[in-house]
Amino acid sequence: MRTLVDLLRGQAAANPDRPACTELDSHGQEVLTLTYAQLEQRVRDTAALLQQTASPGDRAMLMLPNGIDFVVAFFACAYAGLVAVPSPAPDAIHGGRRTLGRLDGIVKDADPAVVLTTAQHAESSLVADLGSVEPIVVADVPAGLAGLWRDPGVRPEDPAFLQYTSGSTSAPKGVVLTHGNVVANAAAIAVLVEAPRCDPAEFCVVSWLPIFHDMGLAQMIGGLYPGGRVVLLPPMALLMRPFVWLDAISRFRAWVSSAPNFAYELCVAKITEEQKARLDLSGWRVALNGAEPVRHSTLTAFTAAFAGAGLSPATLRPCYGLAEAVVYVTGAREPDDARVADLDAAALAERGELVAPRPGHPSRQVVACGRVPANLDVRIVADGAPAPDGLVGEVWVAGDSVSAGYWRQPEATEARFGGRLADRPGAAYLRTGDLGFLRDGQLYVLGRVDDLIIVDGRNHYPTDIERTVSAAHPAIGTDCVAAVPYGDDGQLGIVAETARQVRVDRAAGGAGVPYDEVAAAVRRAVAEEHQLHVGPVTLLRPGGLPRTTSGKVQRRRSRELLADGGPKAW
Template sequence: MQKFRLMTDCLDSHSELYPQKPAYIFLSEKLVTEEELTFAQLRIEARQFAGRLLETAQSGDRALLIFPAGLDFIIAFFGCLYAGVVAVPLCPPNKKRSQRTLQAIIDDCSPRLIITLKALSSSLQDQDHRESLSWLEMDDLRGRQQFTFLPDHLAVEAEDLAFIQYTSGSTSTPKGVMVTNANIVANQAMIRDAFSHDEASTVIGWVPHYHDQGLIGNIFQPMFVGATSVLMSPVTFMRWPLRWLQAISIYQAHTSGGPNFAFGACVKALEREPEIELDLSTWQVAFNGAEPIRNETMSEFQAAFQRFGFSREAVYPCYGLAECTLQASGGVRGTGMITLNVDRQALRDGKILPTDTASCQTLVGSGKALPGTRIEIVDPLTRKPRTPFEIGEIWIAGPHIARGYWNQDPLTAGTFANHLSGDIQPPYLRTGDLGFVHQGELYVTGRIKDMVIIRGKNYYPHDIEHNVSTAHHSLENSACAVFSLLDTEDKLIIVQEVRREWRKKIDGDEIISIIRQAVVLNSEITPHDIVLLMPGKLLKTSSGKVMRNAIRTQYIDKKLERWLG
């Protein structure tokens, strides 16, 4: 098996082995090929763009890549890799908040230039704080018959910085994770082996390209093995979830996946369109990379799509984060989900008590540590490993752990340079996530920063949020935020979106009463306040994670857009 030093080595090799094979296909809303790049075409265009890039920038300079869904981003990114320019992929800003985030990122990483398209360039340059930056418009450059070739003497090293992945900011302001070429290649080898990928393993993806799952999983992994990547806009998925599965059916995909909510959205879409025709028999790796992964969601998905050839063994729970490039753990392909029933009260106390009583909670495992990865469950205060059946912070070590956070040395030291008490092993990454390992399987239970503490007891917000969203069919799934406030006593606050089609049909007092009953019944806690929001008004990151801290601030500042039915 060939070993690669850089992702550009993969492209160089595959353009010789499979010059006319499609490397990337981008689909329109109607699942028609909108654009296609063969391995040979991509190599030529990326190297030409790298030469043009070096007329404006030098190796090591940062370049913001701001693109809508499509293949221009991929040419630009590989051009940056060839040139040694550090790519910074970002979500196109469209609201005041995202524009403020963009300015904060510009201030943080001091980019030399912005690479984008004409349509975005005009709106971005309207912002007066961007006058000092150089601009490259990809569609303008690709339309010209002018070729600037990459210098032969340019040397890009494995330990050089490849790109900066700004974290989603679900729990804090975005931070720039510094990912090296060596980090990428190490994680790609892990994913290839875990998913059993080869050059015939077509991958279908809709997760945004500026998200680590979309970039590392759906764009880089197919390139690493010489497979075809079929991409579609996340907007297409959001509007018509079943078109994701139709693409899998049409292209006979080996691998595709997304966050937990995506599988639930497909189940609901099938109820509206039960006569759809699908063939999911080739889908061998249906990865679910969210935490927590819900047993109910995946069981419902298996039951709903079994008649289309979907195999329950294809379900592939996994876990990762940008700070370890992408993936840290995953199941054994072909074994499906591994679950564990535990006592609810013990779980709140930070302990694991396996049980099969009626009141148990079912947890889904996120697989075992990938080869070359070490995972420890650690007491975050004493830095000592937790004993079996105790919950602690998840610590990770391995060659895919990123270099740190850009321009934040103290935070880098506190997050990336940790040692177990009395241990001289290489340092660990502190993930901020809570979990435990049982029989080698990692179970992720929540995030330290998101824990809700009421009268000294710990509650996982995602459990309460799930109980709220499922309490009544007028409430939007995956659109709830739970947090606590400390006044004279601890107070539980619940913020929940109303579904668009129900916003004029419900009795708000009745729905709030139903929510309160559900929380008391399942969590044995009485909410202090329950807020119903207008549809689409719950703050989320670009990857769909609920921004609990930001919503908490909105609540305190009385800025929530309440439903007033």
């Protein structure tokens, strides 16, 4: 197969009666299941309508929640020769107003001809505010239009969709991903998750990840690529009831289900022993951990917590990827791949050197993110040339699944996708903006170049400092911290959410935890662990830390809260 059209048409022809997609509600109850034949029928119906509304090459905005309608809309765009633009559904966050600015930016950049959405959004002011874009309610597309569909002759080099970056470090940009990019990445993922070792009729992927985001979208495509079943949950199901996620894995005998690090920690903290007794996770073969820093403590804690439910220690596998390469760049393929590098913290910070820790000196543990697939070339680059062995550099990537650039942004494209190396003059490399190193065929990722905090010539990675702050006082929430530079004299600023059901009082003698007590604990912990001075400490109520639509902390926006904390400050 060479395109997304080939993918679905081929599976529908070969396995018409096999379940393709199942939608669950936030309680894990089944809403709808479509076979491959039924899914392709709805895709053709919708594609035929799109061909009457837009022209090949036009953009189509997908403003839909996790579910079958999104899957239909996404493949219908491919069938109609349109370029899909997956976008966050407005009701996903605080009634939609929080995402409206982002949606408006996507509309202005992508200039879509049509928006595929729900009846609720089509009739709301939210869609009206997006300009003169034709709304189509996917659930209301009439059956029987498939006969009007005409194959547009989509080619592998044609754009399949624009994946707008999350905006964790800059304004969102539309990554142009071709059908060839997507199919190449799906083929590599199939090898990573050992899909050929599973009967396609029993291959199942369960996902609660936002389907408009790269990791969630890749899980959906990765489930259909080998002819398996995709089970979709609303993202809020994980946040409100973590058990629902693992229960769906248990009930549907999922082979694959992946998530960021925080989801595994949430399950360890929230799922009760009684709930664990109801789970059978023995069929869960691959749980990729990516999209944010992977913690070795999380891997071990999750494995230990659910061993009694049949979870194998080999199931959890760190990985690394980014939207500019569809999603997957490296991943652990064998249990031995989940390695940890124990490094001397001072040598790493001062010289970028990878040496064993000295007795009695601070060390840093870095989890390996797995091996490089056959269709990609991953290099570690410093000063425009491959970094010498034993030194840190920027991660550069080239290969079949790497995009050619950003939508209508030639300067940004050249800056990010124009990397050149002397030993491969004909190849253009993606400069990922991530720092890391290769060791024994494994990629280790340290953090973002843009987020690096440099004090007195020492490099400090925000994720390390944020981990220290999270553990400094029980009033601070887990993974709810932003460490940012402050002033010109080598100080840090800390912005942190408090844990749920915690009250903080600024005045002495209050019923809650004293603000000064928490701030002092933070300063003491950072000074001891990192030899850094913390200036302002801003404590926010839960939900106050700025995040992208995919849940990543926005450190630049967090820095703006150091002055007064905004409306969510204690």
